[in-house]
Amino acid sequence: MKTCATLLLFLFALVCQSLSIRHHRRLLSSAFGKYRISPKTGVRIALPTPEQLQWQAQELGVLIHFNLETFFADGFELRNIPSSSLFDPYLLNTDNWVQTMIDFGAQYAVLVAKHGSGFLMAPTDVKFPLNPSGEIVPYNYTIDYSPMKGRDVLKEFVDSCEKRQIRTGFYYSVVSNNYLNVQSGMVQNRSLEPGQLNVTQQTYDSIVLQQLREIWTRYERLEEIWFDGGYTESLKEPITALLAELQPQAIAFNGYGVSTNPARWIGTEMGIAPDPNWSTGVTNDGGDPDSPIFCPAECDTTLQDHDRWFWTNMTLRSLAEMIDAYHSTVGRNCILMLDLAPDRTGLIPINHARRYKELGDFIRSCYGTSVTPTQQLIVQDSSLHILRFDATPVTVDRSVIQEDQTNGQVIRAYTVDIQLVNATHSDQWITVVKGTSVGNKKIDIWSIGAQLVNGVRLNITKSVDTPVIKAFTVHLCN
Incomplete structure (x- = not known):
């Protein structure tokens, strides 16, 4: 009887150990991404989601930089708070944007909803308390406080894209907001510039989440969401929950840790991916073939010279340079996301439109068909x-x-x-x-x-x- 009892205890221990191991494997899978074990070599192979595969197969997209920064010669370098009255693209027509996307061959488009200035391209219902008075004020740095009052550029963009089967997404800068004196996601402890508002960190985080909820619910299904510069630790958990609730299928650029469909930055804005460039790994480089995390790369770059994103009266990169960028991105397992910069009229400049079409024509003529074998x-x-x-x-x-x-x-x-x-x-x-x-x-x-x-x-x-x-x-x- 003692021998039987010992044997039973031994078997019970084995079962417990087996259950523990299986549970540990589930935790690993949950923490580090979904993967399988190769029956051929025994190594871990990271598995993509269907959304990641569909996104990666698109190959060409555009990142539309159009915001209050378009109306400033220095673009990104906003050291004061320019008046929203400057935002007056009097010929704005998003159908014009989409025609250029079609000529280029873009399959999806991401529009800057809010960049570092803090100016929001759509109406918002958000109100918040000022610090330290507690006075409740509206978020008044938006299109509704500009000459374009009554228009919603985000909706016009989505509607134009849907007519031509272009998938859509939004860029919203979580970590920068000059209007609220925020850099690197943190409210700065310094004297305010004219036009800046004073808020607490808790208030700022609340504003971000409320506005994300607005733009993630008003425009239906989104193909991609851009977290340029990432997000703060305090916002990681609530953004994760919000994304899972409202846009679980969206590809999240810089979204490893908050999304089940992450994509990574390639580490440069020149339109060059390393060779080799793997579909796996989460670092901003060529990836890691041994990583258990499927996280394909996106290569964002500009059409204008000198890394200029918002429209300026800048020369364009040559067609030969853009063809090289195509081969160094799409040709190296990376999505090419090319900047699209409407000018101050709200239209794509003629010389820009021509260059996009030239690049699209080359891609179609070179790779649209292949030499058929016998x-x-x-x-x-x-x-x-x-x-x-x-x-x-x-x-x-x-x-x-x-x-x-x-x-x-x-x-x-x-x-x-x-x-x-x-x-x-x-x-x-x-x-x-x-x-x-x-x-x-x-x-x-x-x-x-x-x-x-x-x-x-x-x-x-x-x-x-x-x-x-x-x-x-x-x-x-x-």
Whole structure:
């Protein structure tokens, strides 16, 4: 009997230990993101949400900088409180904005609802107490206190985008508000400038949450929410709850820690992603292939020179530079989010619109179609993809790979090899590309230039599970 009792106690301990381990794994999954264990290698593979995959597949978006800052020569550097009477875009037409988005090829658009000045582009019902008097005042630094009183630019923007199937989102600066003397999310302890209002930190946090609730409820489903500069620790928990309640499906830029659909900044505003650039990891760089967190990157950059976001009478970056930016972002597994800056009339300047269309025309002409093979083979457990052009040799100068990341990003290394028409024998292949991360899309422009080939193959030389290729194509571009 003693032996049986000991055995029962031993089995009971094993069961408890097993339950403890399973519970611990659930906590890890909850704390560090959803992942699976590869049956092939035993490593952790971060899993995306359906919303992240859909967002990543869009590839092109715009970030619309249009606010009171548009009407100042120094843009961001607001050292005083400019009057809201200056906001007078007398030709404002958001349909005009959307036409430029279509010409560029943007699939989604994020509009600055409130930037660092504190000026809000929509009506608000928020009222708050001043410090120390306690007097209740309205938040009067908005479009309703400008010559555009009675209009809601956020609604006009959403309505225009919906007509053309452009997904929408909003940028709201949580950490900056010059009107309320806030920097880095904190009310500053210093003398007020003319026009600034004095509030407590608790009041400021309450204003942020009330206005977020307004813009997250009045304009239906949002594709993306921008937390430029992040959020303070005191606002992290309430923003997390608010986001889960009102816009749980939205992609949250800089949103790791508050959203189940985070995206990360790439760490630069030049339109250049590192190579490799992984879909996983939460740092502002090329990511981490071993991270259990799926957090794809967004590459925001400007059309105007010198990192200018709001409209100024600034020269534009050349078409060649913008094509390079496309290849260094979308071509490196990063969403290209290009700034769109209406001028003081409320329209897109003609020279800006022309440059967006030129870039869109290049992308469509180069990558809208591919060179069709006479035969396509997939062998070696999906690790070798061969395009044959034996009937009619073709001239191509680049390749495009797209990985199906439904079950995570699994490719770790690959080569692209070509078989030249004048090869001495049928098994002679020349390697033209060696790469690592693929993800949503990897574009490789061959350093040896255009070649006349009978075949092109993708050889996946390292993966942490069986790879699934969504597309492998070759192109010839000017």
